[in-house]
Structure formats: structure tokens, C-alpha cells
Amino acid sequence: MVGSSRTKRAAAATALLAASVLMAACGGGPGSASSESKGKQSAAKVKDPLVVTHDGGIYVLDGESLKVVRDVPLPGYNRVNPAGDDRHIMVSTPQGFRVLDASRQNMTDIRFDGAKPGHVVRHGGKTVLFADGTGKATIFDPAGLGKGRPETRTYTAPAPHHGVAVELKNGELVTTLGTEKARTGIVVLDRNRKEITRNEKCPAVHGEATAKGEAVVIGCEDGVLIYRNGKITKVDSPTAYGRIGHQKGSEDSPVVLGDYKQNPEAELERPEKVSLIDTETGRLKLVDLGTSYSAKSLARGPRSEALVLGTDGSIHVIDPESGEVTATIPVIGKWTEPMDWQQPRPEIFVRGGTAFVTDPGNKSIHAVDLKSGKKATTGTFEKKPNEITGVDAAH
Numbered sequence: 001m002v003g004s005s006r007t008k009r010a011a012a013a014t015a016l017l018a019a020s021v022l023m024a025a026c027g028g029g030p031g032s033a034s035s036e037s038k039g040k041q042s043a044a045k046v047k048d049p050l051v052v053t054h055d056g057g058i059y060v061l062d063g064e065s066l067k068v069v070r071d072v073p074l075p076g077y078n079r080v081n082p083a084g085d086d087r088h089i090m091v092s093t094p095q096g097f098r099v100l101d102a103s104r105q106n107m108t109d110i111r112f113d114g115a116k117p118g119h120v121v122r123h124g125g126k127t128v129l130f131a132d133g134t135g136k137a138t139i140f141d142p143a144g145l146g147k148g149r150p151e152t153r154t155y156t157a158p159a160p161h162h163g164v165a166v167e168l169k170n171g172e173l174v175t176t177l178g179t180e181k182a183r184t185g186i187v188v189l190d191r192n193r194k195e196i197t198r199n200e201k202c203p204a205v206h207g208e209a210t211a212k213g214e215a216v217v218i219g220c221e222d223g224v225l226i227y228r229n230g231k232i233t234k235v236d237s238p239t240a241y242g243r244i245g246h247q248k249g250s251e252d253s254p255v256v257l258g259d260y261k262q263n264p265e266a267e268l269e270r271p272e273k274v275s276l277i278d279t280e281t282g283r284l285k286l287v288d289l290g291t292s293y294s295a296k297s298l299a300r301g302p303r304s305e306a307l308v309l310g311t312d313g314s315i316h317v318i319d320p321e322s323g324e325v326t327a328t329i330p331v332i333g334k335w336t337e338p339m340d341w342q343q344p345r346p347e348i349f350v351r352g353g354t355a356f357v358t359d360p361g362n363k364s365i366h367a368v369d370l371k372s373g374k375k376a377t378t379g380t381f382e383k384k385p386n387e388i389t390g391v392d393a394a395h
Contacts, residue, residue: 049102050349050356050390051089052365053078054383058091060105063351063390066365066379070105077342081120082392084127084142089389092117097129097138099145102391110149112138119164122392123210128165130175137165137175155193164208166216172196174216174227176205186218186225186232199225199232209249209256215279217256219244224258226279235277235284244275246295253304254280255320259295268339274298274308276323287323289316294337296347296387299355301370307355309348311335315355315368329373331366332359344386351390360384 048063057073058080079092080100087103097117099110115133122128122142129138135157144150157163161178168174171191177184177200185200202220209217215228221243223236237244237260244258258275270292276285291310299307305326306318313334317327335346344360354376355368363384367377 045103046105047103048086048351048391049105050365050388051080051100051102052358052381052385053080053387054381054385056383058100059381059385060100060102061365061379064377066367066377068379068381072100072105072107074107078387079117080387080389082122082389083120083145084122084125084392085145086391088142088145089391090120090127090129092120096131108145110145112152114138115160116162118162119208121164121166121208123166124169124214126167128167130164132162133160135160135163137173139165139167139173155189162206164206164218166208166210168214168216174208174218176218178205186227188227188232196230197232199234201234204243204245206245207247207258209247209258210251211249211256211279212252212254213279215254217247217249217258217277217279219247219258221245221264223284224256224277226277226282228279233282235282238284238286242275244277246298247277248298248300248306250300250304250320253300253320254278255304255306257298257300257306257308257318257320259293259298260286268337270311270337274306274318276306276318276320285323287318287325289325291316292337294345294347295341296345299348299350301350301355302353305370307348307350307370309346309357311337313346315348315357315370317370327373329355329368329370331355331357331368331375333361335361342386344384347386347388349388349390351392356388356390358385358388360386 050061052059059068060070081090083090089100089102091098096114097112099108114131118132119130127142137155140150140152159179163176165175173189183205185202187198188196204221207219218225226233241264243261247258249256256277260273260275261269263269273286291312297309306320308316313332315329349356357366363381365379
């Protein structure tokens with residue numbers, strides 16, 4: 001912090017904490033600006049920051065050294081996603097979506113209210129927030145976050161549900177259909193929000209990924225839906241029940257990486273196969289890893305490689321075209337996915353040519369050079385790390 005004495009630094013920290021508590025209780029209004037735009041910001045900038053949640057707050061890390069720069073207090077279970085620029089992180093809290101300025105290490109006054117805040121999607125220079133409790137999708141340009149709450153456009157689904165939405169470069173909106181009891185498919189709307197097409201043959205619709213040519217993949221419990229060039233195509237799973245609920249895409253590859261679960265009766269299935277969905281051919285291929293993984297284990301590399309962090313502690317590198325496992329990179333020890341999905345488990349986040357892997361059991365994080373397969377840096381925490389993400393302006 002900037003200040004000429006210990007007293008000034010303590011006063012600034014107290015003021016920042018008080019402002020954070022007040023904001024959590026009252027919330028910023030629609031026109032609220034960030035702390036920096038109000039002239040309150042006093043912290044030095046962090047380059048390429050990472051953020052890691054823990055029980056009681058959010059660690060802000062220097063992206064190179066992996067040292068904790070600040071521990072931002074925030075009670076409860078909070079989810080984090082890149083906001084879409086080089087400074088901010090979207091934080092899903094029980095009160096709605098809030099914005100963390102990771103570069104300046106403070107929670108801003110910007111908030112997007114909405115019951116049960118869920119998916120955050122970045123694509124084509126736009127960020128879309130989906131509030132499950134209202135069914136409302138909020139769309140904005142993340143470049144405006146540094147100046148305060150950006151202008152937004154909204155779309156509200158016919159019924160609240162656990163959903164997702166993505167806006168394409170031409171203004172079309174691909175979004176899910178469903179209710180609190182059942183999710184059934186997707187609908188595509190033009191820039192004026194008039195319906196173009198829909199498909200309601202996608203039970204338990206979940207997740208989204210965008211591939212080369214703006215092909216959008218949405219998961220079902222029996223395959224996926226692909227929206228491409230104005231048409232929706234259903235791709236069936238090779239097994240009677242084959243749930244694909246989490247996907248990772250790349251703008252440079254037509255192939256989307258997905259998970260793959262085959263047991264509808266399992267309280268917690270620990271799958272060992274992943275799916276590769278070719279959005280150009282409509283083909284779905286399964287790859288057997290020989291180890292299980294979790295929903296937070298999927299990522300894409302700098303050359304569009306499909307990456308899976310297995311419970312064997314290694315990153316499995318897959319050629320998305322052939323489905324061949326081309327490399328196995330040991331990172332951490334063996335681990336077991338917890339039954340409660342909110343409990344910490346190892347997670348992977350990729351930025352550029354580096355994979356960042358958390359290790360809750362050892363309260364640590366590792367940076368791995370994907371080209372050499374070697375650990376570059378290791379950082380440690382006082383508390384177990386949970387979710388990880390970082391600023392990422394590439395989308």
C-alpha cells in the first residue's frame with residue numbers, strides 16, 4: 001500500500017475492509033463504479049494475477065512468483081471466473097455476481113444482482129452471466145469494467161433454471177431451455193431476440209463450449225447439441241446413458257473436449273473416459289485415460305491440446321484430432337475426488353503455455369511449463385486452495 005507510515009497503512013487497510021463489509025451488506029447500485037474510478041484505490045498493481053479461493057476469502061497471487069499478494073476476505077463458498085479483460089475476475093457469491101479487481105487486489109463496488117449466480121461465459125469480446133434463480137442472462141463488454149459498471153443488455157428465459165448463454169459475434173444468443181424441475185434443450189435467438197431455431201431433445205442440458213468457427217457445443221445426458229452455421233445438430237452418445245456436462249473448447253480447433261459419465265445411478269461417478277466432439281463432422285470419440293478425474297480437471301493448451309488432470313496426479317495431454325494421449329506430465333500425488341462438490345480438490349487452469357495446478361492436500365500450487373513438462377514454480381498457502389482462475393483477455 002502507498003503510505004508514509006505504519007499508521008497510514010493500517011488506516012487504509014481498515015477503511016478498505018469496512019467498505020468491503022458495507023458493500024456485502026448493501027450492495028452497489030446499478031451505477032456504482034469500481035473503487036479505482038472513485039479514487040479510493042491504493043494498492044500497487046499485480047501483473048497477470050491469479051486468484052485462488054479458500055474457506056473465508058480469495059488469495060490474489062503474483063502470476064509469475066505464485067506468491068500471495070493479498071488475502072481478500074469473503075465468507076461463504078465463492079466461485080471464480082475470468083471476467084474477460086486483463087484485470088478483473090467475476091466472483092459468484094450468494095448475493096449475485098461481484099467483480100474483483102485482481103490487478104489492484106480489491107473487491108470493487110460493481111455487482112450484478114441475481115439469485116443463484118451460475119455460469120460465466122466469455123466469447124467474442126462479450127461476457128455473459130447467467131443467474132439460475134431468475135433465468136436472466138446479462139451481457140456486457142468487459143473492457144468497460146475499469147470505468148465502473150458497464151452498460152448491459154439482458155435476456156430472461158421463460159422459466160428459471162440452471163442454465164447458460166453465449167452471445168456470438170453476429171449478436172445471436174444461444175441459451176438453454178428448462179425449468180427448475182427439468183432442462184430440455186436450447187434455443188437460438190437473433191440480435192433482436194427473435195427465435196431462429198431450437199432443439200428440445202437434450203435432457204439435463206448442461207455446460208457450454210465454443211469451438212473454431214463459433215460452433216457452440218451444449219451437453220446432454222445422452223450426447224451433445226452443436227449449433228453451427230444456423231443449424232442445431234444432435235450428436236448421440238455411444239452408450240445409452242452418456243452424460244457430457246462439462247466442456248472445454250478452443251477457437252483454433254473444431255474439436256471440443258468433454259467429460260463422459262455412464263452410470264445414472266452413481267451418487268458420484270468417477271469417470272475414466274473423456275469425450276472429443278468434432279463440430280465439423282458431428283462425430284464423438286471416447287478416450288480412455290486409465291485414471292479418473294473431476295469436473296474441474298479439463299483444460300485446453302496453447303496449441304489446442306486437450307488437457308485432463310487425472311486423480312493419478314498427472315496432466316494427460318491428448319491430440320484432439322486423433323484422440324491419442326501424447327504425453328503424461330506428473331505434477332502432484334494421487335488424490336480422490338470428494339463427495340461434496342464444493343469441497344477442495346486439485347484443479348487446473350491454463351494461461352498461455354503454463355498450466356497452474358492446485359494441490360489442496362499440501363496447501364500448494366504448481367506452475368507447469370506445458371512444452372517441457374517441467375514444474376517452473378511452486379507456491380504455498382496457509383489454507384487449502386479451492387477454485388483457481390486468472391485474468392485472461394484472450395477471449
